[in-house]
Amino acid sequence: MNTPAQLLDVPSREELLAQLAASRQDVESLRSELDETNRGVLALYAELDAQADELRQATELKSRFLAYMSHEFRTPIGSVLSIARLLLDRVDGPLTDEQERQVKFIQETSVEFSDMVNDLLDLAKVEAGRIDISPDWFEMVDLFSTLRGMFKPVLTNPDLLLVFEEPHDVPKLFSDDRKLAQILRNFISNALKFTAKGEVRVSARRGEDGMVVFSVADTGIGIASEFHHAMFKDFNQIDSPIQKRLRGTGLGLSLSKKLAELLGGTVGLTSEPGVGSTFFVAIPAGAPEAAHG
Structure with missing residues (x-):
């Protein structure tokens, strides 16, 4: 049992x-x-x-x-x-x-x-x-006037125009105008170097979220889309006959990106081979907190 x-x-x-x-x-x-x-x-x-x-x-x-x-x-x-x-x-x-x-x-x-x-x-x-970032109030007109005078002596190509658009509806900026001018100088120098004829046009406009966008547009050789991601890296250069003929370190755009970040902004580009390129930098109208440190 x-x-x-x-x-x-x-x-x-x-x-x-x-x-x-x-x-x-x-x-x-x-x-x-x-x-x-x-x-x-x-x-x-x-x-x-x-x-x-x-x-x-x-x-x-x-x-x-x-x-x-x-x-x-x-x-x-x-x-x-x-x-x-x-x-x-x-x-x-x-x-x-x-x-x-x-x-x-x-x-x-x-x-x-x-x-x-x-x-x-x-x-x-x-x-x-x-x-060091030294922000202060400045007008777009004064910045463009300085850049215009800076590039006037090097404009020796009769087939190429450097145009500065009059800024409209753009507020005064509180930022480091020297660092911004250095970024735009790099953009303009590259545009003049790779544009045989036509124009290089510099402009400023209001962007989103309190940003001001500066653009440098050219009618030059343009850049293929597969190179866009690397344009702002150190020592980067485009593999083209014109690039091989013209000297450079490929540092200008990389430096511009780093300076823009110090100003609290960003850089970018749009481009198409044979049509031209537009490089832009967007920075806040007011200086970021980091710029005061």
């Missing part, structure tokens, strides 16, 4: 002890796996911290190297420009037409080299966090 425990199929004491022992083994196994996982996570964090330190050191060394080399290049560049200016002023006597052409080539090349050095130095300062 079956007992009540057998009828209810209740585990015996030995079976319960065996199940408890098995459960304890499972818990210990899980605890061991969890400890191993924690050790792996801690090791991964330690490795990431070490890599982050190495990256910071590498970035600092690069910035220091760029700053040092930029300063070292300034003296010989200045000397070459001074000598070229003296020769073109005929201080030491007249020049033949061929000599004048060669000296002008030296002068133009030295100016380009100087611009590259300045971009390198500014980029090093930005990456090292040593660029």
Whole structure:
């Protein structure tokens, strides 16, 4: 005759002890796996911290190297420009037409080299966090007038016009006008360099969310869509016959992007090969809080 425990199929004491022992083994196994996982996570964090330190050191060394080399290049560049200016002023006597052409080539090349050095130095300062933002109120008309005067001496192509649209319904800006002018100078210089004929048009308009958008539109060679994503990266250049013929470091647009971010803004472009390009920078009408620090 079956007992009540057998009828209810209740585990015996030995079976319960065996199940408890098995459960304890499972818990210990899980605890061991969890400890191993924690050790792996801690090791991964330690490795990431070490890599982050190495990256910071590498970035600092690069910035220091760029700053040092930029300063070292300034003296010989200045000397070459001074000598070229003296020769073109005929201080030491007249020049033949061929000599004048060669000296002008030296002068133009030295100016380009100087611009590259300045971009390198500014980029090093930005990456090292040593660029000061000095916001103040200014008018668009004054900014455009300064840029117009700056580019007037280099507009030697009769088939190319540089047009500054009169700003309409654009408020006064509270920002760093020198940094903004540097961004627009880079945009305008590139537009003039890659536009053989037509026009380069500079404009400003109200954007959304209190932003003001500055655009530099050209009728130049244009840029294929597959290159758009990389245009604002360091040392980026387009693989084209004109790009190969014209010198540059590919730093101007990267620097412009970083300066725009310091002003609390963004940069971008629209472009189509054979039609032209429009580069723009959007910055807030009022300076961001970071600009005061």
